[in-house]
Amino acid sequence: MAADQPIPVVTDLAGVSVRKYTTDQVILDGIDWTVRAGEHWALLGANGAGKTTILRLVGATMHPTEGTVEVLGHRLGRVDMRELRSRIGFVSSAQKVPVDQTAHTVVLTGATGTVQPLWRKYDDDTKARAHELLAELDLKDLADRPYGVCSGGQRARILIARALIADPGLLLLDEPFNALDLPSREDLIDAMHRLAATRPRLTTVTVTHHLEELAPNIGHALLLRDGRVLARGPVDEVLTGARMTECFGRPIEVGRLDGRWLARSARPRAQA
Template sequence: MPIISLENVQLIRNHKFLLNQIQWQVEQGENWALLGLNGAGKTLLLQIITGNLWPSSGKVTVLGEVFGQTSLPELSKRIGWISSALQVRLRANEFTEQIVLSGKFASIGIYQKYEPEDLMHAKNLLEHLEAASLIGKTYGQLSQGERQIVLIARGLMAEPELLILDEPCTGLDLFARERLLQQIAHLSFLPQAPTILFVTHHTEEILPFISHVCLLRAGEIYAQGLREDLLSTETLQDFYQQAVTIEPYASNRYIVSPIK
């Protein structure tokens, strides 16, 4: 069963194609990076995959459920979507473990009854992400990088089968970014780790645990395939439509720079 299957998906607004002829399949055991410049359509594609936006045409299947033939609210419980946009909705005086726990109910704040083991699970998630030191702190006390870790733990609370990380390194300095990326890599090797879809426009953020890359440009998939095949000078020069260099960055990672 594919994790994600998009067949001829299109999104049209005001007679303009925002997404055009999207053909994409993510299989079990794969972790993907979705790479594209700002305005490429990455967020629109995520909204379709999570059922928050309906395509103009095409077939969408996620976790074996065909859109139009399934309950999207029930499906959403099986998907964790981590976006920086959620940060502004969270309360500064709420404890980190409570924010993580709220992921069980997909709510901002906790209004439902929960069991002691639920709170313990929230704390365990922070420990698994090497962030036990954040337990007992309020959200307002955290750095930007620490907040992202809390959001990831929150997204894992409902034990999703698919975890979408939507540009999680936005706003982080170099050192905070590297700490966060290593924690995400650690997550990918945990028992029963979900399939990870990592969205970025920086090639150096694509870690070795990412097996495949999808290149999105102007609402169309330019190329997709194995990470080592797509992160090449020839492919990325054609993709970006300008001369670039690609150089090693840290362990088995690459950074792309324009040639002036």
């Protein structure tokens, strides 16, 4: 793409609000947010801030109560949601996959968007592609290992390979580091960093609670508080101590070391 051409918009939320019909509870209130091709966003906020609801909107699994949501050039309400979802990769430790099947088979199910494999749908090229993705994510030797006996970190990377096999235009990661130990977390961060380097048009949105889980390629962040946007934009402008303190409601100190983020709760200094 020429340098003077605009970068395509992957998803755009304009004046988006979501309310529960039964109680009229406000879940999201007046959200404006634009994500462009090749950007990597972190979505942060306390529990109940609205992160999961935003992910459901951009993942084409629900409609807003007010406002417009456009994903991959299509406006929700004017597109077949099932077809749109086939172009969106989704990764969550809670998603259902066949735990008794091999890692290679689990990746194949991403090509059909099914829980169980549909063997007649997978040609030799698709099967080879699944092996390539496993190798790319340092899982080549696990191709024939049952998913259920893989470690948490290995499972997370298998699910990313599963999401990528359909060549999605958008990759959503819902707390992918949940319950991972330190080595597994670092392996996953390294894998995401490599993917960003080898796929310059890959667009990702990662929901997390911890700055330490952000890979160095994360360039933008959206902070939510009580269903509203507190801040959005480049990480250096958004992930500040002042804004994180306002977002989470307690004093937070933020730092950065070798491209990685650090955060801790600031404690009052003892009186002399």
